[in-house]
Amino acid sequence: MDGEQGGRIGSKPPGLEGSSDTRLLANPLMGDVVSDWSPVHEAAIHGRVLSLRNLISQGWPVNLITADRVSPLHEACLGGHLLCANILLKHGAQLFLQVNGVTMDWHTPLFNACVSGSQACVNLLLQHGASPHPESDLASPIHEAARRGHVECVEALAAHGGNIDHNINHMGTPLYLACENQQIACAKKLLESGATVNQGRGLESPLHAAARASSMELAALLMDFGADTQAKNAEGKRPAELVPPESPVMQLFLQREEKSFLTPDLELAMKGKSINLTVRAGFGENTLCCLGLHSRRERESTGAPGPAPGSTTLPQGSAKTLVSGFHGFKSMLLPLPEQC
Incomplete structure (x- = not known):
């Protein structure tokens, strides 16, 4: 579990001898004092628990931030390393500015945990005050989890107040992203959690995405939850019109439309x-x-009886x-x- 590779283990970082102030390390104007990679980052990203403990015991701070504002906690969560994330949190990374720290790309540790698909890291961060709401629409944890098919992460975020209908202009809703990427289990979990079945990206509904992907299972799932088969997208097309003619999904649309008729x-x-x-x-x-x-x-011509005037009998x-x-x-x- 723990490899003992990595440089400068056993010595304090430059500029820290006799000082506990780590702010200089996050100052991009300090040249070499700001390292794009430290032994703490190295241990965290690779899940080297023993090395991480040794570095901390030797005085390496857990809140080192690179010029791109990446902390060891970001790296531990990106690797899905629960033990390393837990150690970092116990030694000071639980401060609000760290557990919700944002990189230059707007990535938070929670976003990174959703990238890796680590439900354990997601739960740990949420328990330590991580916000399920994105700092920026460029990096939404629940969208990332839905896009990658990480059902447990979606479930954890929803349970902690994450907005399952959060609509981002360039991506749409988490449900739309799940359908677009054919993540059936995620789509089902979102629908079971109360996601709006017809809300997608602009006028494009999740059912449009399922039809475009010619996914029988997704289309059936969405229809079971009341998806509107007559909804039109920006091009004026209904979902059925996006299905390839030879696809068996077309038969599903016909059957469902007949049933609704x-x-x-x-x-x-x-x-x-x-x-x-x-x-x-x-x-x-x-x-x-x-x-x-x-x-x-x-x-x-036949003498068949017709309906009375004004009647639809x-x-x-x-x-x-x-x-x-x-x-x-x-x-x-x-x-x-x-x-x-």
């Missing part, structure tokens, strides 16, 4: 009962006409014709003239 009353009609039809998804009376229902012309057997027509026309339904 069939109201409970309509299902009763399929059993041979007259019902009041609730028309969904913009299917007007003229559209129903084109699907083979008893249009005026058909009624006149369907005669027996009409629903079966409607469902058959739906399969034929799929989702390419267009209103027809009244005389159809």
